[in-house]
Amino acid sequence: MHMTPTSPTPSGLAPADPDLRHHGDAEVRGAGAHLTxxxxxxxxxxxxxxxxxxxxxxxxxxAAYPDGRAARRAVAERHGLPEERVLLTAGAAEAFVLLARALPVRxxxxxxxxxxxxxxxxxxxxHRVGRVVLSAEDGFRLDPRAVPADADLVVVGNPxxxxxxxxxxxxxxRLARPGRYLVVDEAFVDAVPGERESLAARxxxxxxxxxxxxxxxxxLAGLRVGYVLAAPDTVAxxxxxQPLWPVSSPALAAAEACSAPPALAEAARAAHRTAAERAYLVARLAEFGEVTVHGPAEGPFVLIRTAGADRVRTRLRGLGFAVRRGDTFPGLGPDYLxxxxxxxxxxxxxxxALGTVLAES
Structure with a gap:
């Protein structure tokens, strides 16, 4: 793993940088129902x-302005936290913008x-943003010592x-310390059985x-709802x-409903099902010597490496499957999907379909 500084430019991207604004929805936008x-x-x-x-x-x-009090209370109860440690947002994406604009970091x-x-x-x-780039040779695992001691905001996803x-x-x-914000993106942790390794209640x-x-x-991608858990002064x-009324009434209703015990039980069952389905996917991918699966995988997705991944992705699309390119993620290259x-x-x-594509190589 290594540390790389990056600088903002008028376009928001450093020269030769990956397209940070490319996301998985671009692979299926406008494709209709013919793509899996x-x-x-x-x-x-x-x-x-x-x-x-x-x-x-x-x-x-x-007709009424949104009232987030019930949803905020439900999220707080779901995590065993006081309400002043909860902020509802229009998805996690809004939270990243708020963090970037509101926190006094250097x-x-x-x-x-x-x-x-x-x-x-x-x-x-x-901001001038530093990167700690993890390596495939280390299993993309983080050594806390790789983070610069003077970093006053650190962002890491888990999973x-x-x-x-x-x-x-x-x-x-180990990354937490006075004078530093430690931002842990747990957008996928409810897909992990038992929400293992979560810091939400700390x-x-x-x-x-x-x-x-x-x-x-x-x-609920189209509804835009998420939340922040942090110290009361950070939440404030x-x-x-935030603008006034940032989360819509339908989104607040969803947040309240998804924080209730029956919903949590359903999510827990789904997490176990996802783990079993992931194990099946990994086992099937192991049939191909040309494909490396990075693991152990714990999220509802897997990262694979195969030569000529861009060609593979294009051919898979022709056979009815949309997969996410990996080269837009810093630290990955053109062979990742x-x-x-x-x-x-x-x-x-x-x-x-993958077997058909790989046989064409």
Whole structure:
């Protein structure tokens, strides 16, 4: 792993940088129903009917301004935290923008490869961003000693998108210190059985900021809802940077519903199912000597490496499968692809298509 400084430019990208604004939805946008989506990490078959009904029921109140008190209380109770440690946001993406604009930091560092929006938001806010780039040889695992001691904001995903690495909570906790914000993006941790290694309930770590999203498990990408868990003074600073009424009434209804015990039990069952489906996908991919699966994977997606991945991705699209390119993530190159975990039948169809493509090489 190594440390790389990056500088903002008028376009928001350093020369020869990956496209930090490229996300998985670009692989399927406008494609219609003919593509099986393995590019976006949203759980298939969501949102469930009960959640759609709950959201629809909120539409009768659209004449009133949103009131987030019940949703905030529900999220706080879900994590065993006081309400003043919770901030509801229009998805985790808004939280990254708030952090970049509202916190008084001078030396932010982002651990890569990971979701690129945190760095993009920091650059857009005028920050010079440092990178700690993890290596495949180390299994994309973080050694806390690699983070510069003078970094006053550190961003890391857990489990990390796109590597699917779940970093031990004890290693992340070592990054916390007075005078530093430690931002842990836990957008996918509810897809991990038992939410292992989560720091969401910790209140003893100075500067800890945990981000959560309802997008992935509940299929709410179009609704935009997530939240921040942090010390009350940090929450207050971020809230001051928000516009008025930033989260819509339907999104607030979803946040409240998804924080209730029945929803948590459903999410827990889904996490175990995803783990089994991921194991099946990894086993099927092991049939190809040309494919390396990075693991152990713990998220609802896997990172693979294969020669000529861009050609493979294009050919797979022709055969009806959209997969996520990996070269837009700092630290990865043109031979990487990310695959969302799906049910075994979908995996079997995908593996057949992949076998066809690899046989053409």
């Amino acid at each position: 989506d393995l590019a976006v990490n949203v759980r298939a078959g969501t949102p469930p009917e009960w959640l759609r009904e709950r959201i629809a029921g909120s539409l009768a109140s659209l 030396r932010p560092v982002v651990v890569h490869p990971q979701f690129t929006e945190p760095e993009a938001a920091l650059r857009d806010a005028g 990390t998108n796109p590597t699917s690495v779940l970093h031990p909570a004890r290693d992340l906790a 209140t003893d770590l100075p500067g800890l900021v945990v981000l959560r999203s309802l997008t992935k498990t509940w299929g 600073a971020l809230e001051r940077a 990310r695959l969302a975990v799906r049910d075994p039948a979908t995996t079997d169809r995908f593996v057949t």
